[in-house]
Amino acid sequence: MLTAEVFLQRISANWTDEGWLKGQTFQPRTTDIVVVGNLKSGTTWMQQIIHQLSTGGDMNFRDISVVVPVVEFAHELQIDLEAEQKGFPRCFKTHFWYPRCPKGGKYIWCVREPCACAYSYFKMFEGWLFQPEEVSVEDFIKNIWLPQGEPKKLTEYASYFHHLASWWPHRNDPNVLPVFYEDLKECYESSVRSIAEFMGITDEGCICVALERGQFEFMKQHSDKFGLFITHKYCNNVRVDLPETDFGMGKSRVRTGSATEGLEMLSAEVRSEIQKKWEAVVTPVTGCATYSELRAAWKKEKEKADVRQHGQ
Numbered sequence: 001m002l003t004a005e006v007f008l009q010r011i012s013a014n015w016t017d018e019g020w021l022k023g024q025t026f027q028p029r030t031t032d033i034v035v036v037g038n039l040k041s042g043t044t045w046m047q048q049i050i051h052q053l054s055t056g057g058d059m060n061f062r063d064i065s066v067v068v069p070v071v072e073f074a075h076e077l078q079i080d081l082e083a084e085q086k087g088f089p090r091c092f093k094t095h096f097w098y099p100r101c102p103k104g105g106k107y108i109w110c111v112r113e114p115c116a117c118a119y120s121y122f123k124m125f126e127g128w129l130f131q132p133e134e135v136s137v138e139d140f141i142k143n144i145w146l147p148q149g150e151p152k153k154l155t156e157y158a159s160y161f162h163h164l165a166s167w168w169p170h171r172n173d174p175n176v177l178p179v180f181y182e183d184l185k186e187c188y189e190s191s192v193r194s195i196a197e198f199m200g201i202t203d204e205g206c207i208c209v210a211l212e213r214g215q216f217e218f219m220k221q222h223s224d225k226f227g228l229f230i231t232h233k234y235c236n237n238v239r240v241d242l243p244e245t246d247f248g249m250g251k252s253r254v255r256t257g258s259a260t261e262g263l264e265m266l267s268a269e270v271r272s273e274i275q276k277k278w279e280a281v282v283t284p285v286t287g288c289a290t291y292s293e294l295r296a297a298w299k300k301e302k303e304k305a306d307v308r309q310h311g312q
Contacts, residue, residue, distance in 0.1 A: 002135035004144045010129045019075035020155040028105030035093040037110030038163040040120035042181040052210035054087030097158035098166035112181035115262030161281035
């Protein structure tokens with residue numbers, strides 16, 4: 001049976017304290033784009049979209065996290081965060097919650113329904129950090145994913161709920177663009193065009209190629225560029241008694257792209273536990289009792305802001 005302690009030991013082999021601390025001291029330029037979001041909230045998808053927009057269609061990379069670096073892993077991967085990039089603006093990604101996120105850039109905040117995040121989180125690590133027979137999805141979520149809270153040290157991520165609650169008060173900051181995963185699925189072209197506008201990209205050619213190459217179908221065809229190669233290249237699996245080679249190398253961070261899979265695959269009991277955690281952490285900050293309410297509240301705020309901006 002996989003315990004939280006064993007899982008934490010295995011996952012922490014992917015980074016060092018030194019690397020995380022260096023990532024937190026990174027100072028983005030005012031034009032830099034930083035994708036932020038909890039794990040499995042659509043950040044890899046967003047990396048591809050913004051890389052296509054900033055470069056006009058570059059696919060000449062081994063892994064998306066080489067060309068759109070994850071700031072907390074850059075040190076281990078020997079990536080210079082100060083270097084110029086193929087395109088403009090420069091693009092980065094982090095899973096840090098707001099208090100630890102490097103400040104000074106422009107932030108695309110990815111948000112996704114919690115059951116979908118929880119289920120996708122399980123599926124990402126299944127066959128990599130643990131085998132299917134070690135733990136069921138229900139036990140994994142109840143005993144490992146849900147108990148996460150605020151980071152107890154500088155080298156820990158916040159839980160899904162604390163991460164969301166930390167960014168919500170900044171949703172209307174001029175340098176923050178919230179993007180809901182479900183909106184990106186349902187209104188793909190208008191969402192990508194909004195992202196391009198936020199990035200300062202007006203070239204229609206760049207936008208069109210990003211619309212084509214940012215689609216899930218295209219990414220699935222090039223799934224090797226969105227896999228775990230970059231993680232395995234530098235993580236020391238032997239430290240945690242995992243096989244030295246090929247463990248999870250075939251996995252991709254691009255899976256189904258479903259916005260409803262978590263709700264469909266999880267039991268009513270687990271969904272209820274997730275809802276309780278939402279009410280305990282997110283509702284006091286946002287005033288929204290459910291994820292659906294939160295998404296609707298943001299849509300209403302955005303519509304009012306658009307009316308004010310255009311004077312209608």
